Amino acid sequence: MASTYSFDVVSDFDRQELVNAVDQTIRDISSRYDLKDTKTTVELGDEAITVNTDSEFTLEGVHDILRTKAAKRNLSQKIFDYGKIESAGGNRVRQEIKLKKGIEQEIGKKITKIIRDEFKKVQASIQGDSVRISSKSKDDLQVIIERLKQEDFPVALQFTNYR
Incomplete structure (x- = not known):
């Protein structure tokens, strides 16, 4: 002894659970009435999630969906570090959400x-x-x-x- x-x-955090949460978020965006025609993209990289969408209003909708899907998969909200919102040309906005680890x-x-x-x-x-x-x-x-x-x-x- x-x-x-x-x-x-x-x-x-569990990387596979995050992948699943992002996939579900993308699926929800394509089926939700207020987000369907916004050509919103959500890309999961190694250290960040990049969201590209029409406006700050739709960006907030994407945040809500992502937070909900992450919570259902037992991922803490503290792993998301929301960067500043930047203009992406053509009246679109982009935001990088860094993933905190360590x-x-x-x-x-x-x-x-x-x-x-x-x-x-x-x-x-x-x-x-x-x-x-x-x-x-x-x-x-x-x-x-x-x-x-x-x-x-x-x-x-x-x-x-x-x-």
């Missing part, structure tokens, strides 16, 4: 600070774009997971490699 237990705090250094520091301040017998270390938390007690780790769920971080947190 191991003398210490640990888990990783990461920020990630815990930034500042957020990692906040997580480790919370753990250092509130849990004296627990170690937290930043490892790239994740935070490893280890302790001799599984109960402490459970309490930490619940504590981190209470905080409102600007990224979606998942807890992996619990051992």
Whole structure:
């Protein structure tokens, strides 16, 4: 039996679920009355989703559909980072929605600070774009997971490699 237990705090999303959500969004756009004739395109790239449509009003409609489809597939709304709306010529607008993945250094520091301040017998270390938390007690780790769920971080947190 191991003398210490640990888990990783990461920020990630299921790529296949995102692909499915974008596909469903495209299908909905082609069948919805108010969006049908707008020649709206939604393209999923490696690190962003690009939306090209008629107006800011139809862009908001596309956002609503995308958010709804993502929520139904258990994807956090925090993975979407909406860029600024730019003109795409011919009275059209384009927006890039970046996909957030990984815990930034500042957020990692906040997580480790919370753990250092509130849990004296627990170690937290930043490892790239994740935070490893280890302790001799599984109960402490459970309490930490619940504590981190209470905080409102600007990224979606998942807890992996619990051992």
